[in-house]
Amino acid sequence: MIEAEGLTKFYGPLPAIRDVTFRVERGEVVGFLGPNGAGKSTTIRILTCYMPPTTGVARIEGLDCFEQSLAVRGRVGYLPENVPLYGELTVKGFLRFAAGAKGVEGKRVESEVRRVVGICGLESIAHRIIGHLSKGFRQRVGLAQALLNNPSVLVLDEPTIGLDPTQIIEIRRLIQELREEHTILLSSHILPEVAQICQRVLIINKGQIIATDTPANLTSQLQKSAQIQIQVRGQAEELASALESLSGVHKVSSAETDNKRFFVETDRSRDLRPEIARLVVDKGMDLLELKLVDLSLEDIFMQLVTEEPSQEDTPS
Amino acid sequence: MKGFVSVYRKELYSLFASPVFYAVAFTFLIIAGYFLYSAIVYFNLLSFQASQNPMMAKQMNIMEMVLRPFFFDLGIVLLLISPLLTMRLYAEERKTGTMELLFTYPLPDRSIVLAKFAAVVSAFSVIMVGTLPGIFLLNYLGNPTWKPILCGYLGVLLLGSSFMSLGIFTSSLTQNQIVAAVLSFGALLMLWVIGWAKSYAGATMGEVIDYLSVIKHFDSFSKGVLDSRDLLYYLIFTVFFLFLTLRQMTAYRWRG
Numbered sequence: 001m002i003e004a005e006g007l008t009k010f011y012g013p014l015p016a017i018r019d020v021t022f023r024v025e026r027g028e029v030v031g032f033l034g035p036n037g038a039g040k041s042t043t044i045r046i047l048t049c050y051m052p053p054t055t056g057v058a059r060i061e062g063l064d065c066f067e068q069s070l071a072v073r074g075r076v077g078y079l080p081e082n083v084p085l086y087g088e089l090t091v092k093g094f095l096r097f098a099a100g101a102k103g104v105e106g107k108r109v110e111s112e113v114r115r116v117v118g119i120c121g122l123e124s125i126a127h128r129i130i131g132h133l134s135k136g137f138r139q140r141v142g143l144a145q146a147l148l149n150n151p152s153v154l155v156l157d158e159p160t161i162g163l164d165p166t167q168i169i170e171i172r173r174l175i176q177e178l179r180e181e182h183t184i185l186l187s188s189h190i191l192p193e194v195a196q197i198c199q200r201v202l203i204i205n206k207g208q209i210i211a212t213d214t215p216a217n218l219t220s221q222l223q224k225s226a227q228i229q230i231q232v233r234g235q236a237e238e239l240a241s242a243l244e245s246l247s248g249v250h251k252v253s254s255a256e257t258d259n260k261r262f263f264v265e266t267d268r269s270r271d272l273r274p275e276i277a278r279l280v281v282d283k284g285m286d287l288l289e290l291k292l293v294d295l296s297l298e299d300i301f302m303q304l305v306t307e308e309p310s311q312e313d314t315p316s
Numbered sequence: 317m318k319g320f321v322s323v324y325r326k327e328l329y330s331l332f333a334s335p336v337f338y339a340v341a342f343t344f345l346i347i348a349g350y351f352l353y354s355a356i357v358y359f360n361l362l363s364f365q366a367s368q369n370p371m372m373a374k375q376m377n378i379m380e381m382v383l384r385p386f387f388f389d390l391g392i393v394l395l396l397i398s399p400l401l402t403m404r405l406y407a408e409e410r411k412t413g414t415m416e417l418l419f420t421y422p423l424p425d426r427s428i429v430l431a432k433f434a435a436v437v438s439a440f441s442v443i444m445v446g447t448l449p450g451i452f453l454l455n456y457l458g459n460p461t462w463k464p465i466l467c468g469y470l471g472v473l474l475l476g477s478s479f480m481s482l483g484i485f486t487s488s489l490t491q492n493q494i495v496a497a498v499l500s501f502g503a504l505l506m507l508w509v510i511g512w513a514k515s516y517a518g519a520t521m522g523e524v525i526d527y528l529s530v531i532k533h534f535d536s537f538s539k540g541v542l543d544s545r546d547l548l549y550y551l552i553f554t555v556f557f558l559f560l561t562l563r564q565m566t567a568y569r570w571r572g
Contacts, residue, residue: 011571048420051569070318074422084413086326088333100322101421145417 001026002047002153002185007056009042016042017207020056024200026152029179031194032187034204035305040187041081043204044157047185048078060153074103077146077182081157083138087131091122091141094130098145116144120174136167143174154178156186160193172197191301205305218300227293228264228273234285236260242279248272263293319423320431327405327435336404337439340397345446351389352450355382356457378460379540387468387538390447391531394476395504401440402483403497405432406561410491415568425565429558433477433484440476444469464540471537474550478530479504481557488564504530 002024009016017039024030034040046053047060049069058065060072086094095113104112117126120140125133130141139159146154159175160168175197178184188194194201195215203211211218232239236259243252248267255261266272273290280287331337359382366373409415418428454460479500486499511529514522526532530553533546 045416050416050419051571070422070424073420076420078417078420080413080416080420082413084416086330086414087412088330089326093329097322097326098417098421100325101319101418101423103318103422 001059001061001183003057003059003062004043004047005057005059007043007046007053007058009039009046009051010054015207017204020204020207020209022202022209022212024183024185026183027179028200029175029184029186029198031198031201032185032204033189033191033194033201033301034187035189038204039207040204041157042207044078044155044185044187048076048155049073074149075151075153077148077151077154079142079146079154079156079159081161081187083142085130085138085141085145088129090127090129091133092117092126094141095144095148099148102149104149112148116147119147119177120144121170135162136164136170139163139167139171140174143171147178150181152183154182154184154186156184158188159186160188160190168193203301203304210304211300226266226268228266228276229261229289229291229293230264230276230280230287231258231261231289232280232285233260233288234283236285239280239283239285242283243276246272246275246279317424317427317430319421320427320434323418323423323428323431324435327432328438330404331401331435331439334404336400340400341443341446344393344397344443347393348386348390348447349450352382352386352447352454355386356454378454378458379464382454382458383460383465383468383540384538387472388534390472391475391534391538394472394479395501395508398440398476398479399483399486399497399500399504401436402480402487402500403493404487405436405484406488407491407493407496411493419569426562429484429561429565433481433558436480436484437473437477440480441473444472444476461540467540467542468538470542471534471546474537474547474554475530475534478550478553478557481554481561485557485561485564488561488568 002022004020004022007020008018020039020043032040032043045051047058047065049065049072052066061075063072063075065072086097089097092113095116096109099109099112100106117123120143122137122140122144125137130138133141139162143156143159146156156175160171163171172193175184175186186194186197198215200212200214201218202209240252240254240262243249243262243264248270249264249272250267251265253263255263264272264276273292277287277290359376359378362372362381363376366376406415409418451460451465482503483496483500486503487493487496489499490496507528507530510525511532514526514529517525527549533549536543536546
C-alpha cells in the first residue's frame with residue numbers, strides 16, 4: 001500500500017510538486033502519467049526514500065518514508081529512471097551486491113539471484129559486464145535488482161523508455177506477471193502502455209495531481225460525445241446528409257483519404273449504432289465496418305494538461 | 317552495520333577493476349623503490365667511510381639513515397596518490413546516478429561511508445604490501461630492528477587513512493572526480509605546510525598551527541616511536557572527516 005498526503009517539495013524557491021495526495025491499495029497497478037518535468041520523478045523519489053519531502057507525509061505499507069526510512073526501503077523495489085547501474089560489475093556480481101545490500105542473508109543470496117535472473121530472462125548474459133549490455137538488457141537488470149528480496153511494493157520510473165517495440169512488449173508482459181504479488185506504481189509518458197497495464201491512472205501536471213481514475217472512467221467522464229466510424233461500399237454521395245438527419249447525430253464528416261469512410265458524432269446518451277446500420281442498408285449500400293471510437297487516453301491527457309488553470313491554482 | 321560487507325566488497329571490486337588503481341600502485345611502488353634504493357646505496361657509501369673512522373661508525377644507524385627518510389618519502393608520495401584513490405568514491409556514484417540505488421537500498425548512510433573508507437584503505441594496504449620486498453632485502457643486507465619498522469608502517473597507514481578520509485569528504489562534495497582530487501590535494505598540501513606559519517604566528521596560535529600540521533605527527537612514527545598523542549591526532553582527523561562526509565550525505569539527500 002502506498003499513501004501520499006500533501007507532499008510538497010521545493011528545489012530552492014521552486015516547487016517541484018505541490019500538495020500531492022493519493023493512495024495505491026495493495027495489489028493495485030497504478031500508472032503515474034504526466035508530461036516531462038511534471039514532478040513524476042520527484043514524487044517517486046520521495047516515496048522510495050531517496051529524499052525527504054519539504055512538507056507532507058509519504059507512507060509505504062503504513063510506515064513513514066522519513067521516520068522509518070530503512071524499514072520502508074526494505075519493502076520497496078525501485079527501478080530508477082535511466083537505470084543507473086555499476087558498469088564495471090558483471091550482471092551476477094551486481095545482483096549479488098544488491099541482494100546483500102537489501103539484506104538477503106548470505107545463504108539465500110545465490111538462490112535469490114537465480115530467481116530474479118530467471119524471472120527477467122537474464123541467464124544468457126549473467127556473466128557479462130553490465131557496461132557492455134544493450135539498453136534492453138540493462139533495463140531488465142534494473143528490474144531484476146528491484147525484484148530482489150521480493151518487496152511488496154514495486155516503484156518503476158519509466159520502465160519502458162528507450163526500448164524497441166519487442167522489448168517494450170516483453171517488459172510489459174513481465175509487469176503483467178508481477179501484478180499478482182506486488183503493488184505496483186509505474187510512471188510513464190507513453191499512454192497506450194498505461195492504458196494496457198494499469199487499473200488506475202494518476203495524472204500529474206505542473207506538480208499537481210489533476211485526475212485519478214480508471215482509464216475507462218476517465219474516458220467516459222471527459223468524452224462529451226461518442227464517435228462512430230463506418231465504412232461503406234456503393235454510392236455514398238447522399239449518405240452524409242442522410243446520416244445527419246438522424247436524431248441524435250451532431251455531425252458527420254468523411255475521411256479525407258477515403259470518401260467511403262465516415263465519422264459520425266452522436267449523443268452519448270443513446271447508442272445509435274443499430275439505426276445507422278439500418279440506414280446504410282436501406283440506402284442499398286454494403287456496410288463493411290461500424291465501430292464505436294473511444295476517446296483514447298491520449299485525448300484525455302491532452303485535454304487535461306492543456307486545460308486552463310482555474311483561479312485558485314494560478315501562482316501569485 | 318547492515319550491508320557493510322556487501323558495499324565493501326562492491327567497492328573493492330570497483331577499485332580493482334579500474335585502471336586508476338594500477339596506475340597509482342605502479343607509480344607509488346616505482347618511486348618508493350627508488351627512494352629505498354637511494355637510501356640504501358647512500359648508507360652503503362657512508363658505511364665504507366665509517367670503516368675508516370671509528371667515531372663515525374658509532375653513529376651509523378639503519379633506522380635513522382635509511383628507514384626514516386624512506387617513510388617520510390612515502391608520506392610525500394602518499395600526498396600525491398591518495399586523492400587519486402579516493403576521488404571516484406562518491407563523485408562517480410553521483411555522476412552515473414547509482415547514488416539513487418545506494419540511497420534507496422536499506423543501507424544506513426554510515427555503513428556506506430565506512431564501507432567505502434574501509435575499501436580504499438584496504439586497497440592502499442595492498443599497495444603498501446608491495447614495498448615489503450624492499451624491507452626484506454634490507455633485512456638480508458643489514459640487520460634492522462623490526463619493531464620500529466612496524467611502527468613506521470603503522471604511521472604510514474595512519475597517515476594514509478587520514479588523507480583518504482579527507483579525500484572521501486571532498487569526493488562527496490562534487491560529481492566531478494577531478495574537482496574532488498584537486499580539492500583534496502589542495503587541502504592535504506595546506507595541512508602539510510601549515511606548520512611553516514608557526515614561526516610568525518605568535519605563541520598560542522603558533523602552537524595550534526603546529527598541532528594541526530599533518531606531517532609533524534608523523535615524525536615520531538618514522539623514528540620508530542609510538543606516541544599516543546600522535547596516534548590520537550590521526551584517529552581524530554579520520555573520524556572528523558568521515559563524520560563530515562556523513563553530514564554531507566544527509567545534506568545531499570535534503571537537497572535532492
